[in-house]
Amino acid sequence: MTASSSPALAGWSEESFTNAGLTHTIHSRGSGPGVVLLPEIPGITPEVLGLADHLVGAGFTVDVISLLGEPGRPLSPGYAARSIATACISREFRAFAKGADRPVAEYVRAAARRLHDRVGGPGVGVIGMCFSGGFALASAVEPAVLAPVASQPGVPFPVTAGHRRDIGMSPREADAISERVRSEGLCLMGLRFSEDAASPRDRFRALRATFGDGWLPVQLNSRPGNDAGIGANEHRVLTSTDVETPGHPTHEAREQVVAFLRERLAAVPAGPRR
Numbered sequence: 001m002t003a004s005s006s007p008a009l010a011g012w013s014e015e016s017f018t019n020a021g022l023t024h025t026i027h028s029r030g031s032g033p034g035v036v037l038l039p040e041i042p043g044i045t046p047e048v049l050g051l052a053d054h055l056v057g058a059g060f061t062v063d064v065i066s067l068l069g070e071p072g073r074p075l076s077p078g079y080a081a082r083s084i085a086t087a088c089i090s091r092e093f094r095a096f097a098k099g100a101d102r103p104v105a106e107y108v109r110a111a112a113r114r115l116h117d118r119v120g121g122p123g124v125g126v127i128g129m130c131f132s133g134g135f136a137l138a139s140a141v142e143p144a145v146l147a148p149v150a151s152q153p154g155v156p157f158p159v160t161a162g163h164r165r166d167i168g169m170s171p172r173e174a175d176a177i178s179e180r181v182r183s184e185g186l187c188l189m190g191l192r193f194s195e196d197a198a199s200p201r202d203r204f205r206a207l208r209a210t211f212g213d214g215w216l217p218v219q220l221n222s223r224p225g226n227d228a229g230i231g232a233n234e235h236r237v238l239t240s241t242d243v244e245t246p247g248h249p250t251h252e253a254r255e256q257v258v259a260f261l262r263e264r265l266a267a268v269p270a271g272p273r274r
Contacts, residue, residue: 001028008049008072012064019110020103022092026111027064027071030056033124033265034115036063036108036139040130040152040236042083043069047239048129051254058258060265061119065111067104067132087131088157095131096156098163101170105138109145116144123147125261129238130154133199134168137188137207141176147264149257151191151237152199164200167207174210181214188215189260191253193222195232218256220249 001013004027012027027044035055039048044066055062068083087093092107094100108126116124123146128136133153140148150168158164167174180186188211192199208215220237222230228249234240238257240250 004071006071008046009044017111017114020106022103022107024107025066025071027052027066028062030059030061032059032061032119033121033261034063034112034119035060035125035127035147035261035265036065036112036115036136038065038108038126038128038132038135039067039069040132040239041068041087042075042080043067043073044071045069045073045075045239047075047236050243051127051238054254055258055261058262060125060261061115063111063115065108093131093155096159096163098156098166099170100156101172102135102138104132105135105141105169105173108135108139109142112139112142112145122266123264125149125265127151127238127257128153130199130235133190137167137177137190138169138173140180140186140188141173143180146186147189147261149189149191149260151257152193152196152235153190153203154198158198158200158203161202164202165206167203167210178211178214181211186214187260187264189218189257190215191218191220191237191257193220193230193234193237195222196235198235216260218253220253 001015004012004014012029014027092104094102123144125147126136126139127149129151133150134155137150139145156163242248243250
């Protein structure tokens, strides 16, 4: 690995990785159990880097895969629109396909195996957000993935009722993960704001129907008049502008994710029995 070429990623190393016919740059930093982090649209923004740095500070080795955009570039409406357009037409993501195997999911599984081989331990976590949320869930076909997390999963884009109910993976993938839930006690975590139309409530219901008690939903209240003042159009949970505010629901949600990773990956030793 070499030092990152982006000034915004100073302190991170980078390496090109090819698998499943796809090539992306992976930015790495930290020590401890491994976590693969998949950015949301438009790419590795400063907010995504903030989450990555938080995970490093919490004791994890973090690999951030640059799936879209320019690493370190701030979010703007035009930049987001261009990234959405790219995601919509890319066969890698199959943004509108229902019940689909996606090349990117196989790539993420390979990246998870690669990270696990490097850091060891019982397994790794994978966090996806927005358009990448479902890729994180589908990565759990890979036995090395012990802690899949989908924040506001948005693919397939919810253009019809069928799309809103779709869980973002193929029946083959869903069956393999369901078997892991039954035989291994695998759990999958999901986060969304309650009124977020881009990550539909029906999708969370379908995930519950598919994975039963293996599905661990965290829904943040964004109904009008909620105590935290969260807007009905809020979408980004783990990279919210309020995520650094203690007591805010997004701050608490991020801590739930860290706790889930620690529990599933044994990132901290258990305390003495009393």
